[in-house]
Amino acid sequence: MKYVMGxxxxxxxxNLAKDIYDLTVLCPEAAETAVPGQxxxxxxxxxxxxxxxxxxxxxxxxxTLRIIFEVRGKGTKEIARLNSGDMIDIIAPLGGRGxxxxxxxTAVIIGGGIGTPPMxxxxxKFGKNAAVICGFRNxxxxxxxxxxxxxxxxxxxxxxxxxxxxxxxxxxALDDVLKLKKPDIIYACGPKPMLEKTAxxxxxNGIPCQVSLEERMGCGVGACLVCACKSIRDGQEIYAHVxxxxxxxxxxxxxxxx
Amino acid sequence: MTDNTSKLSVNFAGVEFKNPVIPASGAFGYGRExxxxxxxxxxxxxSVKGTTGQRRNGNKPPRIAETSGGMLNxxxxxxxxIDYFIENELPYLKTKGTVIIANIAGSTAGEYREVAEKLDKxxxxxxxxxxxxxxxxxxxxxxxxxxxxxxxxxKICRAATKKPLMVKLSPNVTNIADIxxxxxxxxxxxxxxxxxxxxxxxxxxxxxPILKNNVGGLSGPAVFPVAVRMVWQVSNAVKxxxxxxxxxxxxxxxxxxxxxxxxxxxxxxxxxxxxxxxVEIIKGLENYAGDNNLNNLQEIVGSVKVWEQ
Ligand SMILES: Cc1cc2nc3c(=O)[nH]c(=O)nc-3n(C[C@H](O)[C@H](O)[C@H](O)COP(=O)(O)OP(=O)(O)OC[C@H]3O[C@@H](n4cnc5c(N)ncnc54)[C@H](O)[C@@H]3O)c2cc1C
Ligand SMILES: Cc1cc2nc3c(=O)[nH]c(=O)nc-3n(C[C@H](O)[C@H](O)[C@H](O)COP(=O)(O)O)c2cc1C
Ligand code: FES
Numbered sequence: 001m002k003y004v005m006g007x008x009x010x011x012x013x014x015n016l017a018k019d020i021y022d023l024t025v026l027c028p029e030a031a032e033t034a035v036p037g038q039x040x041x042x043x044x045x046x047x048x049x050x051x052x053x054x055x056x057x058x059x060x061x062x063x064t065l066r067i068i069f070e071v072r073g074k075g076t077k078e079i080a081r082l083n084s085g086d087m088i089d090i091i092a093p094l095g096g097r098g099x100x101x102x103x104x105x106t107a108v109i110i111g112g113g114i115g116t117p118p119m120x121x122x123x124x125k126f127g128k129n130a131a132v133i134c135g136f137r138n139x140x141x142x143x144x145x146x147x148x149x150x151x152x153x154x155x156x157x158x159x160x161x162x163x164x165x166x167x168x169x170x171x172x173a174l175d176d177v178l179k180l181k182k183p184d185i186i187y188a189c190g191p192k193p194m195l196e197k198t199a200x201x202x203x204x205n206g207i208p209c210q211v212s213l214e215e216r217m218g219c220g221v222g223a224c225l226v227c228a229c230k231s232i233r234d235g236q237e238i239y240a241h242v243x244x245x246x247x248x249x250x251x252x253x254x255x256x257x258x
Numbered sequence: 259m260t261d262n263t264s265k266l267s268v269n270f271a272g273v274e275f276k277n278p279v280i281p282a283s284g285a286f287g288y289g290r291e292x293x294x295x296x297x298x299x300x301x302x303x304x305s306v307k308g309t310t311g312q313r314r315n316g317n318k319p320p321r322i323a324e325t326s327g328g329m330l331n332x333x334x335x336x337x338x339x340i341d342y343f344i345e346n347e348l349p350y351l352k353t354k355g356t357v358i359i360a361n362i363a364g365s366t367a368g369e370y371r372e373v374a375e376k377l378d379k380x381x382x383x384x385x386x387x388x389x390x391x392x393x394x395x396x397x398x399x400x401x402x403x404x405x406x407x408x409x410x411x412x413k414i415c416r417a418a419t420k421k422p423l424m425v426k427l428s429p430n431v432t433n434i435a436d437i438x439x440x441x442x443x444x445x446x447x448x449x450x451x452x453x454x455x456x457x458x459x460x461x462x463x464x465x466x467p468i469l470k471n472n473v474g475g476l477s478g479p480a481v482f483p484v485a486v487r488m489v490w491q492v493s494n495a496v497k498x499x500x501x502x503x504x505x506x507x508x509x510x511x512x513x514x515x516x517x518x519x520x521x522x523x524x525x526x527x528x529x530x531x532x533x534x535x536x537v538e539i540i541k542g543l544e545n546y547a548g549d550n551n552l553n554n555l556q557e558i559v560g561s562v563k564v565w566e567q
Contacts, residue, residue, distance in 0.1 A: 001294070002294060003294055005295065005533060005534070043531060047324065047531075048324055048327070048328060048329055048478050048479075048527065048530065048531055049322070049324045049329060049530055049531065050530065050531060075324075091533070215319055215320065216319070216320045216321070216322045216323070216468075217322070218285075218322050218329070218331070218527075218530045219285070219291070219529060219530050219533075220530075221291040221292070221294070221533070222287065222290075222291045223285065223286055223287030223290075223291040223292065223529075224284065224285055224287070224322075224331070224333070224530065225284075225287070225307070225316065225321075225333050225336045226319075226320075226321040226322040226331055226333055227319070227321075227322075228316060228317075228318075228319040228321055228333075228336070229319065230318075237315075238315065239315055239316055239319075239336060244291075
């Protein structure tokens with residue numbers, strides 16, 4: 001894991017939905033090595049702890065990284081004040097393990113809510129060999145559907161209330177997709193219950209599954225041991241660390257009960 | 259430009275440090291992750307993650323909560339155990355050209371003894387005895403909150419090793435100077451302070467504590483004035499040297515802590531927002547020593563002239 005720290009220019013900003021912002025940051029050093037599933041750690045002016053946000057786009061040619069985040073509390077509110085031309089203080093790219101997109105040919109890619117953006121670079125890798133299932137609360141929370149369509153993947157949109165796409169959870173759509181065809185791998189990012197259900201479905205169908213986890217972080221690089229997630233390694237229950245051992249884990253390693 | 263690097267050197271409890279700036283235990287792991295930012299050899303030393311007799315899993319997550327000007331942690335001494343440390347981390351650390359300080363803890367006096375005995379047979383430079391971790395159920399802080407407990411653990415570790423011994427004090431006590439004296443009396447070569455202050459953070463939406471452990475240790479800029487006061491009190495109470503920490507995030511804080519009586523200092527939580535903090539502090543102190551025509555930065559240690567009462 002090799003990362004840089006510094007102030008880098010924001011070169012574009014847009015507002016995708018209520019409280020959801022899309023920033024492009026010029027950081028060639030990080031764009032060079034970043035892989036789907038990794039994240040960056042952003043300094044919010046006036047706050048002690050950096051805010052981790054997933055990488056939603058990697059453009060090596062232009063040396064840029066794209067991030068998409070939702071304003072949740074005071075720190076993300078502060079970061080949302082940054083505009084095109086401002087400098088953003090980041091450590092990037094972080095995460096010892098991203099999505100393994102090399103070893104598989106076909107995939108089902110699942111994103112729930114603000115867990116959708118990190119799935120975009122994964123979808124780009126697979127193009128038409130993937131089915132993408134995105135789930136949101138309602139029509140006004142839907143983001144990135146054009147971007148996913150552009151990848152060539154088959155895209156399925158779900159909303160909890162049926163106000164856009166099909167009504168219901170992404171895991172219901174997953175069941176339907178698997179009835180037709182089994183992919184080599186399932187990738188997922190989103191709320192924990194969604195990941196747990198996805199992992200269960202994957203294991204019932206004997207399909208490998210990688211999930212991206214979230215945990216509150218301190219250092220973001222693997223030194224402070226605060227970002228613990230319970231997992232199984234060599235038959236032993238241990239606390240792995242999301243920033244260094246993840247944020248992407250094989251679903252079989254994760255103990256969701258904690 | 260004159261080179262002021264040598265003005266920062268200090269002999270602390272018999273150990274030569276090239277400068278007084280040390281990443282604090284628990285915030286810096288075993289240093290590997292920070293080598294990405296700078297060579298570890300620029301540091302005065304490294305206080306490594308607290309190590310116990312056996313491997314420990316630590317507490318349930320979330321283990322961190324942000325607070326105004328600080329943070330709470332409830333890691334609970336997750337570590338791979340002393341044997342793993344000696345075999346897999348220490349040899350690597352010893353090649354880094356800086357002072358390596360082992361930070362040790364235990365649930366029982368016997369566990370402290372075992373760990374200290376094992377380290378005595380290694381080439382570790384110094385041992386920091388943590389009697390002040392607020393995040394573990396047994397031992398840890400329980401020893402650090404009474405003079406008897408502090409004396410007992412210091413005595414046992416002293417008997418177990420000839421290595422320079424630094425006892426790390428808890429701020430969660432009525433009179434920290436008394437505890438420092440107890441450690442000094444049992445043969446501690448130095449004391450370090452402060453460990454974290456016990457705190458709590460509640461999510462008002464869910465009415466639940468953010469930390470699964472409910473409570474955790476407060477550190478970061480919020481605790482700095484408390485740490486300065488305690489370092490000042492302790493350095494006036496004991497003859498052994500003092501290592502000061504708690505909320506230091508810039509060279510000005512480091513200078514202030516030294517004026518309060520600390521010969522060397524540690525930097526913890528500041529690393530999370532700024533991994534470069536120790537390096538920037540070293541640079542700042544070098545400039546300060548040069549600008550003020552000091553022969554050695556140690557001239558400012560304990561130099562605060564308090565008002566007469
Ligand atoms: C690996 C990883 C990738 C992420 N990717 C994205 C992303 O692409 N887009 C996005 O919108 N959000 C993402 N998040 C969540 C994002 O980090 C939080 O929403 C954000 O930190 C909240 O900060 P705040 O100041 O607004 O909230 P506050 O509640 O004020 O934050 C207080 C503290 O809690 C931490 N915190 C609060 N919620 C979370 C959370 N869900 N996860 C981790 N830390 C939290 C904050 O970092 C801060 O230290 C990701 C989290 C992780 C761990
Ligand atoms: C995440 C975290 C883990 C810590 N772990 C240890 C530890 O294992 N042993 C120890 O003696 N102190 C530990 N500490 C306490 C620090 O070494 C230091 O005493 C305290 O944080 C105050 O300094 P600061 O404000 O600069 O962080 C830890 C602190 C943090 C933030
Ligand atoms: S945030 Fe420090 S180890 Fe993961």
